[in-house]
Amino acid sequence: MNPISRRQMLIRASAAGVGLAGLPAFLAACGGDDSKSSGSSSGTSTKFTMQAAWVNDAEFTGYFVALTNGYYTDQGLDLNYQSGGPDVIPESTLLAGTSPLALTTPDSTIQAIVNDNAPFVIVGAQYQKNPLGVVSLKKNPINSPADLVGKTLAVPPSNTVSVEAMLSISGVNKADVNIVPYEYDPTPLVKGEIDASVDFTTNVPFTIQQAGEEATSFLMYDYGFTIFNDTVVVTKDALKNNRAEIVKWLRASRMGWDENFKDPSKYPPMFTDTYFKGTGRTIENELYFNNAQMPLIKSDGGIYSMSEEAIAANLEALGAIGIKGTRDMFDTTLLEEI
Amino acid sequence: MKNFSRFARGTGVVLIVLAIWEVLGRLELIGQGALPAPTQILAQLWKDRSDYPPHLSVTLKSAGTGFVIGNIIAIIAGAISARFRIAETLLRGLGMSLFAVPLIAIVPVLLLAFTGTTPRIILAAMAVYFPTYIATMNGMRNVDPRLVDVVMVAGGSTTDVLRWIRVRSALPHIVSAFRVAAPAALLGTLLAEFGGGTRWGLGTYLLGSLGQANPSRLWSIGLVATAVAASAYMLFALLGSRLTRSSMSATVQTALPMGGATGPWWKRLGGGVISAGVVLGLWALVLSILDMSPVVAKSPFAIVRYLTTDPRASLSRSRLFHAYSETLPLALIGLLCGLAAALLLAVIFSLRPALGRAVLPFALVSQTMPLPALTPLIVLVFGRSILATVVVCVSVTFFPSFVTISQALATTSTAAIDVVRVSGGGRFKSLRFVGLPGAVPAMATAARLAAPRALLGVMIAEYLATGNGLGNLLNESRGRLDYGMIWTVATTSVLVAVLITQLFGLAEKLTRK
Structure with a gap:
């Protein structure tokens, strides 16, 4: 019995049945599931699991779009999407064998390959530019x-x-900056206890706005910290044995992201009662996020x-x-095979 | 009638406090809005009302499943230990480890090994094991010998004694252990949910709500979690009082017999070594059953290698040592502050019972609120300072210590008090000459029981708020994929916590002499 896949099915089904939002989830699941299996080439789809890097938010909109619009099923994949969290190390699911593909940070993945001979290969990068940046208030801009x-x-x-x-590349002596620990809470910045914080530029300016201040930011990427984020990582084994599925996953996911960026304000509200339900975050926040991340994800090479x-x-x-x-x-x- | 006026007065105090809270919240007097008014919290709760059912149902299911599994194992282990001394010796290490382990150190390890809600269920089961195990063992062992004789004389067998006497005798003990175990199961589940993995659960909701600059949401989640823990507690308290037909005022098991081993030191040491061997053996067995990648899963030997022969061993050792040097002093300070606060309230209680009763409900709430929910609230009000860490620590150690100490104060020998009274001494004098000296061993007991909670409290504060010590080391190690360190923190924190409890146990024995 796999509770995740069952919930996943339920979520996908109720996303398909837009008008059924009010019905008991159980009913929606039954109805949606039926229409789903009859709609696609049933029986031939392969089960495929991916491990996301964090809890559900706009960072993963492309996958939710691809799930909702059936891009994975069209490729013959039955995708089992696993959310992440602070204690979930995406790479661990690769090693533990619970997932053949994970979204990771390139620094941790490469460090694991170098230090522990971890059998990882990076096959794609969701963020061309890492969204981490230095965020400050407009009234005290940095x-x-x-x-x-x-x-x-x-x-x-x-x-x-x-x-x-980043400081040393930019010729700033680190002793001249007072660095204090930060835990992804914008409150100290809003209250003026600190001058700036390192956070996701795609997300935190919205929260600051909600708290009644205007934020400004610059990407660490633009000052020497030139790394990807949410790198798509698979194991060498999976690359050997499941290459076809991985290519299909890349193809369907790319379609999801392309569709999402046709109008970045379209999809987040559609997931109010599905992927973004009960996450503790607002849809306005996800809308901001989805718009802000577009230039960081889009690439001339696809x-x-x-x-x-x-x-x-x-x-x-x-x-x-x-x-x-x-x-x-x-x-x-x-990527060339997509 | 007297009961009613007492009830009315209690309600009055609560209403006054709520009114003060409302004013403080509306005027944003505490932490610039960190403490919202009760009505604002209720309004937020109403706004989010559709979010709670799916989260709560998953949390309750995981906590409930873990509660049942953990208790079944604990009751079986307790029954066997009551029957065979050797089983008690073998299982002592396991019980002590589970009593002392800072659950938060186990979460990353569980998430490495399991998916879905399994880590939550396991953590809940681990959290309930110890109190039920001890209660079952003691309940089955301490039966009236005359009753046993009756059954034996009537031609009954050992099995009949077990069925008719031991099980019945143990039942009230077990149910009273459930009162402690139920909130503990919720705590375990919330911690694992917070760590992540699946979409639903109150802990997941809390995680998503952090850093949203919405204190009312954090407070409402905290209060909902508290309500769940308190209802579970009261359910079993009610059941327990029906079973025993006696009103046991103690809410936490106070006299957990830890140092039960008797005999010469070499025998005790041998027992200790063997029971530690059982824990290590179980660990190796589980790893071999799970068949995990050795990169992720570390055996006891792998950890020894990690800290000794590995090329990076000296760096790892120094990072580990540094983390402990930050965490342990804070845990000790927090524990001492918690004990002091408990002693203070216990004294107030014995001198001015009415005043004590008014403070108690708020102390109870702070006690019942699960740590992952409580910590963000404390951080909101006190900031990300050492003070916040100490406050977390005090709030988790305070209540069990209070119960232990006030019981000791209440049971001081009446004869001794009479002597003071006869010689013209009042309540203060009898407290000073009889009550307080009598409470010293109770303080040691309280310290022993609360020490693991203090360590857990500091680690959670470090992990969520301050970014130092062991809690932060866990965070960092995750980012570096340093599996060796994740397992090392889990293992050494159990060892350290057991050691600390043993030390306080020793202090307890010395003060009782």
């Missing part, structure tokens, strides 16, 4: 690393090394693209924080 001199900057403990690398220049830039930026990756940790050939 527009570049140089502006940080003499200021207090709150940094999540796991990003301290990256921030120090969604998930990993150009040679981008890979080189990733390796260089990671090298600056002591993570020595190599080109062979990236495999771009699956």
Whole structure:
């Protein structure tokens, strides 16, 4: 018995039946499921699991669109989408064998390959530019690393090394910046206890706005921290044995993202009673998020693209924080097969 | 009639406090709006009302399943231990580990091994095991020998004794252990939910609501969790009082006999080594059954290697040591503050019972509110400082200590008090000369019982708020995929917590002499 897949089915079904939102979920699930299986080539679909990097929010809209519009089923995949959370290490599900594909941060993945010989391969990148940035208030703006001199900057403990690398690349002495720990809560910034924080530029400016202040930000990517985010990672085993499924997943997911970005304000409200129900976040927040992330995800080479220049830039930026990756940790050939 | 006026007065105090809270909240006097008014919290709760049923039902299901599984195992283990001393020796290490383990250190390990709601169920089961195990064992062992004789004389067998006497004798004990176990199951589930993995659960909701600059939401989640824990507690309290037909005022099992081992030191040490071996053996067995990748799953040997022969061992050791040097002093300070607060309230209670009764409901709420829900609220009000960590620690250690100490104060020898009275001493004098000296061993007991809670409290505060110590080490290790460290933190925190409880146990024995 797999509780996740059952819930997943239920969610997908009620997303399909838009008018059924008020009916008991149980009924909606039955009805939706029937129409689903009769609509596609039933029986031939392969079960495929993916591990997301965080709880459901707009960061994963593309997958929800692809699920809702049946892109995975059209490819013959029965996708089991697993949400993440603070204690879920996406790479662990690859090692534990519970999922063949995970969305990760490139630094942790490459570090695991280097240090532990973890059998990982990066086959795509959702964010061409990492959404992490330095966020400040418009009334006390910080527009570049140089502006940080003499200021207090709150940094999540796991990003301290990256921030120090960004400062040194930009020629700022880290001793001139007062770095304090940050836990993804904008309140201290709004109240003026700190001057800036390192957070997701796609998300936190909205919360700050809600709290009655205007935010401004710059990407760490634009100041030397040139790494991807939500890298698509699979195991070497999966690459050997499930290559076809991985390509299908990439194809369907790219369709989901392309469809989502045709009008980034269209889909988040449609998931109010499904993927975004009960997450504790507002749909307005997801709308802001989805619009803000568009330029960071879209790429001339298509969604998930990993150009040679981008890979080189990733390796260089990671090298600056002591993570020595190599080109062979990236495999771009699956993207070519889409 | 007297009961009624007491009830009316109690209600009056609660209403006054609520009114003050309302004013403080409306005027945003505390932490610039960190403490919303009760009516604002209720309004938020109403606004979010459709969010709660799916989250609550998943939480209740996981906690309930874990509660049932953990208790079944605990009752079987307790019954076997009551019958065979050797089983008690073998299982002592397991019981002590489960009593002392900071559950939060186990969450990442469980999430490595299991998917879906399984980690939540396991954590809930782990949280309920110890109180029920101890209650079953003691309940079955301490039966009236005359009753046993009656059954034996009537031609009954050992089985009949078990069925007619031991089970019956244990039942009220077990039910009273359930009162402690039910909120503990909820705590375990919430912690694992907060760690993530699936979409639903009150802990998941809390996670999504953090960093949203919406204090009313955090308060309403906290109060809903408290209501669930309190109802579970009261359900079993009611059941218990029906069973025993006696009103036991104690809410927490106070005299958990930990140092039950007797005999020469070498025998006790041998028992300790064997029971620790059982824990390690179980660990290795579970790993081999699960057949996990050795990169993720670490055996006891792998952890020893990680800390000794591994090329990065010295770095790992220094990071681990650094984390403990931040966490342990805070846990100790928090524990001492908690004990002091408990002693203070217990004294007030014994001198001015009415005043004590008025404070008690609020102390109860702070006690029942599950830690992951309580911590963000404390952070809202006190900021991300050491003070917040200490407050978390005090709030989790305070209540069990209060119960232990006030029981000791209440049961001080009446003869001794009479001596003071006869020689012209009042309530204060009898407290000073009889009550307080009598409470010293109780303080040691309270410290022993509360020490693991203090450690858990500090770790949760570090993990959620302050970003240092062991809680932060867990966070960082996850980001680095440092599985060795994740397992090392889990293992060493159990060892350290057991060691600390043993030390307080020793202090307890010395003060009782």
